[in-house]
Amino acid sequence: MRLQFILSEIWIGLRRNLSMATSVALVTMVSVLFLGLGVLSQRQVDTMKDYWYDRVQVSIFLCTAKSDLPNCSAGAVTDAQRKAIRGQLDAMKPLVKSVFPESQQQAYDRLKEQYKDSPSYRDIKPEQMPESFRVQLSDPTKYDVITSSFIGAPGVGDVQDQRRILDPLFNVLRGLSYGALSLAGLMVLCSVLLVATTIRQTAFSRRRETGIMRLVGASAFIIQLPFILETLVATMVGTALALGLLWAMVKYGIGYLADKLPINFITTADVLTVSPWLVAIAAGLAMLTAWFTLRRYLRV
Numbered sequence: 001m002r003l004q005f006i007l008s009e010i011w012i013g014l015r016r017n018l019s020m021a022t023s024v025a026l027v028t029m030v031s032v033l034f035l036g037l038g039v040l041s042q043r044q045v046d047t048m049k050d051y052w053y054d055r056v057q058v059s060i061f062l063c064t065a066k067s068d069l070p071n072c073s074a075g076a077v078t079d080a081q082r083k084a085i086r087g088q089l090d091a092m093k094p095l096v097k098s099v100f101p102e103s104q105q106q107a108y109d110r111l112k113e114q115y116k117d118s119p120s121y122r123d124i125k126p127e128q129m130p131e132s133f134r135v136q137l138s139d140p141t142k143y144d145v146i147t148s149s150f151i152g153a154p155g156v157g158d159v160q161d162q163r164r165i166l167d168p169l170f171n172v173l174r175g176l177s178y179g180a181l182s183l184a185g186l187m188v189l190c191s192v193l194l195v196a197t198t199i200r201q202t203a204f205s206r207r208r209e210t211g212i213m214r215l216v217g218a219s220a221f222i223i224q225l226p227f228i229l230e231t232l233v234a235t236m237v238g239t240a241l242a243l244g245l246l247w248a249m250v251k252y253g254i255g256y257l258a259d260k261l262p263i264n265f266i267t268t269a270d271v272l273t274v275s276p277w278l279v280a281i282a283a284g285l286a287m288l289t290a291w292f293t294l295r296r297y298l299r300v
Helices: 002-016 018-053 079-091 104-114 119-123 140-150 163-205 207-215 220-260 268-297
Strands: 057-062 096-102 132-137 156-161
Touching: 018 163, 018 220, 018 268, 057 079, 057 140, 079 096, 079 132, 079 140, 096 104, 132 140, 140 156, 163 220, 163 268, 220 268
Parallel strands: none
Antiparallel strands: 057 132, 057 156, 096 132
């Protein structure tokens, strides 16, 4: 009978305050949606970093006869210098995972392939292209070891690391994800304030019922429980809507990009992974807000 009474009270409360319950559900949906987007953005950045950093190469460009780089004043790289550079790279295993020598003709052919729709490369001759060693590392975070070992070495014109191109991109993406989390925090605050206001109004409108319950011996917990569960139901409805939107965005939006671009993207499995945490956060905030508000404003 007690359970039936509590359930009936929850239903009556939701029906009486349908507009406020709808507001709580919608604000919760937006809050959880932005929070989920921020968390998934962080996972996407980490996924992209894992994908690209595994493909990062350090390029050691050798001197050419007409190079104007400061370290190439002695002219083109000699066979002895080339062998010394390759020997030093072989000695740096296992950090050096693999080495891909690229001749001047191969560098020219790659340039021509990359800019086949542009006539700009036609003024460049193969002998103007620097030969290089393209080095793939077992730990891309230690690229500075290669840079410090070969920059300024005899026959080396320059050392370039692709991480210098990727890191600014990842910093921008991470900044956007932090922005989404900040906006989510603001929306969560709005949600908490709205829940507290809703409970205050609901408790005031039902003060006669709660007074009668107190007179017949109902405990404070039994009186407060319907209010807390009403808030929890509205919050869970909003959370379910947010998770559905997140799943659809990843399934159809990110899934479309994954079919078009050769990049690892997050999947619906990531949504399922973060969903329990989002549900727990939403439910915990809803119940705590309701409990503190009722302790302060439900005086019977």
